[in-house]
Amino acid sequence: MAKTAGVLSTVAFTTAGLPPAAIAAKKAKEVVEVVETVDNTRNFLAAGAVLFAGATAMKLTGGEKAQDFLEADPYYDQSAVPVNVYKNKSPFTGKVVSTKRIVGPKATGETCHIVIDHKGDFPYWEGQSWGVIPPGTREKDGKPHAVRLYSIASSRYGDDMTGNTGSLCVRRATYWCPELKADDPAKKGICSNFLCDTQPGDEVMMTGPAGKVMLMPEEDPTTDYIMVATGTGIAPFRGFIRRLFFEKTPAAKAYKGQAWLFLGVANSDALLYDDEFQEAKSNYPDNFRLDYALSREQENKKGGKMYIQDKVEEYSDEIFNKLDSGAHMYFCGLKGMMPGIQDMLKGVCESKGLDYDEYIKGLKKSGQW
Ligand SMILES: Cc1cc2nc3c(=O)[nH]c(=O)nc-3n(C[C@H](O)[C@H](O)[C@H](O)COP(=O)(O)OP(=O)(O)OC[C@H]3O[C@@H](n4cnc5c(N)ncnc54)[C@H](O)[C@@H]3O)c2cc1C
Numbered sequence: 001m002a003k004t005a006g007v008l009s010t011v012a013f014t015t016a017g018l019p020p021a022a023i024a025a026k027k028a029k030e031v032v033e034v035v036e037t038v039d040n041t042r043n044f045l046a047a048g049a050v051l052f053a054g055a056t057a058m059k060l061t062g063g064e065k066a067q068d069f070l071e072a073d074p075y076y077d078q079s080a081v082p083v084n085v086y087k088n089k090s091p092f093t094g095k096v097v098s099t100k101r102i103v104g105p106k107a108t109g110e111t112c113h114i115v116i117d118h119k120g121d122f123p124y125w126e127g128q129s130w131g132v133i134p135p136g137t138r139e140k141d142g143k144p145h146a147v148r149l150y151s152i153a154s155s156r157y158g159d160d161m162t163g164n165t166g167s168l169c170v171r172r173a174t175y176w177c178p179e180l181k182a183d184d185p186a187k188k189g190i191c192s193n194f195l196c197d198t199q200p201g202d203e204v205m206m207t208g209p210a211g212k213v214m215l216m217p218e219e220d221p222t223t224d225y226i227m228v229a230t231g232t233g234i235a236p237f238r239g240f241i242r243r244l245f246f247e248k249t250p251a252a253k254a255y256k257g258q259a260w261l262f263l264g265v266a267n268s269d270a271l272l273y274d275d276e277f278q279e280a281k282s283n284y285p286d287n288f289r290l291d292y293a294l295s296r297e298q299e300n301k302k303g304g305k306m307y308i309q310d311k312v313e314e315y316s317d318e319i320f321n322k323l324d325s326g327a328h329m330y331f332c333g334l335k336g337m338m339p340g341i342q343d344m345l346k347g348v349c350e351s352k353g354l355d356y357d358e359y360i361k362g363l364k365k366s367g368q369w
């Protein structure tokens with residue numbers, strides 16, 4: 001059931017055990033962080049390497065040295081993945097390296113890519129989250145703000161490949177007041193606005209790294225990944241894709257499977273990291289596949305908004321077959337996408353004469369869902 005902990009955390013995220021702010025965020029928008037997985041065989045490589053410092057380009061080219069200074073031994077061994085090293089009462093202080101808006105002018109809302117320097121003292125694995133404690137105190141009781149979680153959007157090496165930074169992909173939470181018919185700044189999201197307004201050198205109080213359910217099962221380098229994201233739910237998958245296609249780690253070198261990314265955003269201006277994904281597609285056409293759902297530019301077959309579940313449905317048989325052959329399926333973003341995905345799989349099960357509930361139960365039982 002390890003992998004289905006993601007599903008549980010989805011439930012947790014939408015219900016109990018959360019700081020009030022997270023509950024508020026949940027109320028504002030249902031969110032899901034799910035890991036669904038089918039089969040995984042285990043087997044890996046290792047490689048000698050050195051720190052590759054100072055690389056600004058995302059892509060490493062032929063002559064450069066491999067990297068493994070942040071790898072486990074063997075590199076797929078997840079027994080020592082760091083979890084909750086820094087807690088709310090003794091947070092880590094990171095420093096902002098850069099904060100950049102990464103969506104175009106016609107995007108709905110603002111999303112920023114924020115690079116944070118941790119000097120190598122806050123290691124994490126792809127798929128983990130950092131907590132951020134926004135500065136200041138709560139108006140209602142004068143207590144410090146609660147921690148908010150953000151999926152880490154870089155690989156463990158950071159965008160600069162030094163192992164000293166991590167990146168976040170943050171959507172600025174605004175509050176649309178129906179009476180004012182405008183954004184009400186008094187009700188804007190505390191932490192996302194703090195992060196999106198940061199300047200280089202600003203300090204960020206951080207906790208974590210949190211979570212192990214979104215880790216990549218790297219033991220079998222032929223594993224197929226199906227990653228389904230809405231909006232900033234892209235964050236962990238950007239980390240995955242960098243690890244698989246932009247680095248010279250043992251994991252990247254070994255990877256022979258196919259990673260398939262489905263991303264749903266409002267329009268083309270709201271696409272996130274498209275340049276990187278196009279580069280991965282062009283460099284690894286057999287190993288990386290990319291599908292977008294642009295809800296406000298495209299229509300689904302019923303003439304409604306093209307949501308990501310509609311795009312996934314277009315490939316239902318293929319996805320079912322991939323799952324059947326051991327693919328791992330991940331979801332991150334809005335919870336609203338899930339019923340459509342589940343209905344899609346149910347339909348395929350029915351067309352194959354399989355009992356969907358039994359099918360899912362079987363996957364869960366074997367730790368595959
Ligand atoms: C595991 C996990 C990973 C996540 N990863 C990411 C990520 O990678 N990127 C990302 O952007 N987010 C991510 N989130 C969401 C993130 O944690 C925050 O919930 C989000 O940024 C909003 O926090 P905030 O402090 O800005 O808003 P809060 O201050 O907590 O407010 C929440 C919402 O309530 C609204 N609000 C405030 N006051 C009122 C009021 N009086 N009446 C009505 N509404 C009000 C705000 O406008 C806002 O929309 C993740 C969440 C989880 C659980």
Ligand SMILES: NC(=O)c1ccc[n+]([C@@H]2O[C@H](COP(=O)([O-])OP(=O)(O)OC[C@H]3O[C@@H](n4cnc5c(N)ncnc54)[C@H](OP(=O)(O)O)[C@@H]3O)[C@@H](O)[C@H]2O)c1
Nearest residue numbers: 032033151230231232233264265266295307333334336337
């Ligand atoms: N758990 C995690 O690890 C994690 C990580 C990152 C982000 N998140 C959360 O994920 C959410 C992503 O939000 P965002 O603001 O970045 O996204 P967004 O921009 O509000 O939405 C992204 C896309 O999803 C579409 N959408 C809306 N309702 C949908 C539904 N029911 N089914 C499928 N698609 C739907 C939107 O379409 P329209 O706007 O056109 O309707 C848009 O095209 C946030 O709430 C964030 O907190 C969670």
